[in-house]
Amino acid sequence: MIKKVLAGCIIIYALFMGFVVIKGGLKDQKNENSSVSSNTSASKPQTQPTTGTSSAAKKSYTLADVSKHAATSDCWIVISSGVYDVTNYVDQHPGGAREILRYCGTDATIGFNTKGGRGSHSNQAQAALADLLIGTIK
Amino acid sequence: MIKQKWLGFWVSVAVAVIPALLWVSFTPIRNDALAKITALSALSLLSFLIILSGRLPIFEKLFYGLDTLYKAHKNISAIVIMLILAHSSLLTFKYLQISDVSAFKFVIPSTEIPLLLGKFALYIMVTLVVLTLYFKIKYQWFVLSMRVMGGMIFLSGYHALFVAGSDLTQNVPLLIYMVAIGASASAVYVYKSLFHGSFVKTYSYKIISIRKRHNVFDIVMSPVGKPLNRYAGQFAFVTFASLGEGNESHPFTIASASTDEHLRFCIKNLGDFTNSIGQLKVGDTAHIEGPYGYFSFSKIPHKKQTWIAGGIGVTPFLAMAQSLPTGYAVNMYYCVRNKQEAVFLDELYAIADANHRFNVTAHFSDSAGQISAKTIHSRSSNNYLICGPQSMMESLKTDLVALGTPKQEIYYEEFAL
Secondary structure, three states: OHHHHHHHHHHHHHHHHHHHHHHHHHHHHHHHHHHHHHHHHOOOOOOOOOOOOOOOOOEEEOHHHHHOOEEOOEEEEEEOOEEEEOOOOHHHOOOOHHHHHOOOOOEOHHHHHOOOOOOOOOHHHHHHHHOOEEEEEO | OHHHHHHHHHHHHHHHHHHHHHHHHHOOOOOOHHHHHHHHHHHHHHHHHHHHHOOOHHHHHHOOOHHHHHHHHHHHHHHHHHHHHHHHHHHHHHHHHHOHHHHHHHHOOOOOHHHHHHHHHHHHHHHHHHHHHHOOOOHHHHHHHHHHHHHHHHHHHHHHHHOOOOOHHHOHHHHHHHHHHHHHHHHHHHHHHHOOOOOOOEEEEEEEEEEEEOOEEEEEEEEOOOOOOOOOOOEEEEEEHHHOHHHOOEEEEEOOOOOOOOEEEEEEOOOOHHHHHHHOOOOOEEEEEEEEOOOOHHHOOOOEEEEEEEHHHHHHHHHHHHHOOOOOEEEEEEEEOOHHHOOOHHHHHHHHHHOOOEEEEEEEHHHHOOOOHHHHOOOOOOEEEEEOOHHHHHHHHHHHHHOOOOHHHEEEOOOOO
8 A cells, every 4th residue: 555655656756856857947948048148248247246225224244143044034145245134035036045045144255156156147136136235244 | 462553653653743843843834844844754754764673672562573563664664755755845846936947956966965965865765665665676685775775864864954944953952852863873773784783682503404395494503502582483583604695684483492492494495595595504603683573372362273374484383383382272274385385294293193282284275276264264262373475464364354353363474574
């Protein structure tokens, strides 16, 4: 009995994974093709995100302060000396939540600037990030 | 006895549910709660499986016999795999809600080591469970598979502690529970698998006679030091030093009377490890770990019993028949294909001659077909003990119940690895 149930689970899982890989993989390829063409026309992305667009007074934090916010439910990251609370943004990240979650509580500058080793972020992404700024590193 | 069996079941349920309850009580619920809970239950159960594989006497008692413990072990393994698949699917589904691409990126091998190890552990475990559950593999491959599967506790543990998004370290009661069960499992694993340690005393024996009868090796050994104390029907794990075989121990039923200080094993040649038994010589040393098992006439309330042996499943009954005290009335059916295969029939007849309350009937399936429940069914209150091929035990049990025998009056050795 349990063997049959397990066999069913494994088959459903394999089909589900196959579906995700094929559907997502095709879209990913399409995105990559389109981003190559848009990159050539767009201006060179900045390496430094636009900071201080909000008028609210920003606090300064130590890296130790930031490291206390290392959970999915409470995720701060550091990018080029700016401290960002990305907790509520994680689920909206087009490249997948995981890409941000892995940096929670740490310095994500390199990850952000190199898009995890796959290029660089768009101006739109820089702007989205700027909204999340809560302070700077001491 | 039935209540005892349920005890093991409920302990297993508790092992799965405790981490879930601890997680729910001390972590704020979010959309990935179910993914976290399935993972924690799976890891907790995987640890429990490794602890069970240590063959600790307390767990044998909990499951009322090592055979039922192994059956539970098999079922829990299947449940662990289902939980892990659910964990992986739920997380993938979460990313799927963000975008197809993000789910795709989650599924493909990533550069994040703890995540990669988790995926690796999942694929290895699924492969091994499929291999051991759905394919008939040799015993030594089975043991190796279980060893590799046990090793996955280290990868899964690392994954659980360090993967991005893990909040295990922030929930102290849960962390304490998981570390405690995980560390116990790791200790059992290292002691058993890497050092070949045993939690049960081992005894040294020397082979004093070995002969081949049809396709069965009949081995008798005498104790080098203290003899093994057991009751009739129990089995032990045997390691033959001269065979090497990576120091593998194999479970065999003891066929000699419980009062006999000699140990006798009747091992059917199945073409795998049992083939190498032929290389054993008189004077070779055997290490015996045990005894294990609860399959015995002495553990059963009724003194009027029917025993049904199928093929090599006769071994526990050989020990029991020779150890039968007065007051017991036993009808035994020895089921084999033909007369040639009935290696132990003369021996059983000799015991029956000496004890008029012990009757033996031989059943040859080549001429008479499979033994039917109607043949063995007794109208008066009775207990049935069955040991033989799995299919025979299952069909007899079903048919006996259909004839009105209460389930709890049927006992069988579940030994099918």
